[in-house]
Amino acid sequence: MKLDNCSAVITGASAGIGREFARQLAPRAQRIVLVARRGDRLEELRLELQQTNPALRVEIRVADLSVLEQVMELGRDLSKDQPVDFLINNAGLGDYGSVSTADPRRLNEMIQVNVLALTALTRALLPQMIAQKRGGILNVSSSAGFLPIPGFAVYAATKAYVTSFSEALRAEVRGSHISVCALCPGPVHTEFMTVAAQRQPRSETAPEFVHVPVEKVVRAGLNGIERDNALIIPGSMMKIGMALARLSPIALMRLGWRFSKGRV
Ligand SMILES: NC(=O)c1ccc[n+]([C@@H]2O[C@H](COP(=O)([O-])OP(=O)(O)OC[C@H]3O[C@@H](n4cnc5c(N)ncnc54)[C@H](OP(=O)(O)O)[C@@H]3O)[C@@H](O)[C@H]2O)c1
Numbered sequence: 731m732k733l734d735n736c737s738a739v740i741t742g743a744s745a746g747i748g749r750e751f752a753r754q755l756a757p758r759a760q761r762i763v764l765v766a767r768r769g770d771r772l773e774e775l776r777l778e779l780q781q782t783n784p785a786l787r788v789e790i791r792v793a794d795l796s797v798l799e800q801v802m803e804l805g806r807d808l809s810k811d812q813p814v815d816f817l818i819n820n821a822g823l824g825d826y827g828s829v830s831t832a833d834p835r836r837l838n839e840m841i842q843v844n845v846l847a848l849t850a851l852t853r854a855l856l857p858q859m860i861a862q863k864r865g866g867i868l869n870v871s872s873s874a875g876f877l878p879i880p881g882f883a884v885y886a887a888t889k890a891y892v893t894s895f896s897e898a899l900r901a902e903v904r905g906s907h908i909s910v911c912a913l914c915p916g917p918v919h920t921e922f923m924t925v926a927a928q929r930q931p932r933s934e935t936a937p938e939f940v941h942v943p944v945e946k947v948v949r950a951g952l953n954g955i956e957r958d959n960a961l962i963i964p965g966s967m968m969k970i971g972m973a974l975a976r977l978s979p980i981a982l983m984r985l986g987w988r989f990s991k992g993r994v
Pocket residue numbers: 741742743744745746747748765766767768769771793794795796820821822823824843870871872873914915916917918919920921922923925
C-alpha cells in the first residue's frame with residue numbers, strides 16, 4: 731500500500747512507538763487520527779504535527795481501549811467523515827511478574843488492549859477498506875510473541891495472538907489490495923518498560939546491543955506495509971536471534987526454564 735495521502739488511525743499515539751509513527755507519517759498523510767487516553771499529550775503532538783505539516787488534518791480521539799464500549803464507539807465513529815485506509819494498531823502494555831501474583835484487573839486490561847481492541851478496530855475498519863480496494867493494517871506485535879516467556883506469560887501470549895491473527899488476516903484479504911503486516915520489535919527504549927515493571931521491577935534487562943532505536947523500528951514498519959511484507963523484525967541482531975529462537979525445540983526451552991526456576 732502506498733502511504734501518500736493516506737487517512738490513518740494510530741492507537742497509542744501519546745508516547746513511544748505510536749508517537750514516532752505519527753511523526754514519520756505526517757509529511758505523507760492527508761489525515762491522521764491520534765488515539766490514546768492522555769489527551770494533553772495528544773494535543774501537544776497535534777500542535778507539533780500541524781506546525782510542521784500545515785496541510786495535514788490531525789484529529790484527536792481520547793479513548794480507553796481497555797473498555798470495550800469505547801472501542802466499539804471509536805470503531806463506529808472513525809470512518810464517519812472520511813474513510814480510514816491505514817490502521818496502525820499500536821497501543822499495548824506489558825506486566826512483569828508471575829501469573830499467580832498478578833493483579834487480575836491488570837491482566838484483563840492487557841488482554842483487552844493488546845488483543846480485543848486490536849481485533850475490534852480491525853473488524854470495524856476492514857469492510858470499508860475492502861470496498862475501497864485500498865488499505866493497510868499494521869499490527870504492532872512483538873518478538874516476545876515468538877516464544878512463551880515465564881514472568882511475562884500473558885504479554886507474550888497476547889503478542890503470539892497478534893502475530894498469528896495478522897498472518898491469517900493477510901491470507902483472508904489476499905486479492906483485495908489490502909496489506910496486513912505484523913511488526914515484531916525486540917526491546918525499544920520507550921515508556922513500555924516503566925509501565926510493565928510497575929508491579930515487579932525486572933531483575934534482568936535486555937542488553938543494550940539488542941535494543942533498536944524507535945525511529946528505526948517505525949521506519950521498518952512503514953516500509954514493511956509499503957512493500958506488503960507479512961512480518962517485520964527490526965534490527966539485524968533481533969532478526970538472527972528470533973530466527974534461532976523460532977527453530978529451537980520446545981523441549982530445549984523447557985530444559986532451560988527448569989534450570990532458571992525461581993528467577994521469575
Ligand atoms: N518498547 C518495547 O520494548 C516494545 C517491544 C516490542 C513491542 N512493543 C509494542 O509496541 C507498542 C507500543 O509500545 P511502546 O513501546 O511505544 O510503549 P509506551 O511508550 O508505553 O506507549 C504505549 C502506548 O499505548 C497507549 N495505551 C496503553 N494502554 C492504553 C489504553 N488502555 N487505552 C488507550 N491507549 C493505551 C498509551 O497511551 P495512554 O497511556 O495515553 O493511553 C501509549 O500511547 C505496544 O503494543 C508494545 O507491546 C514495544
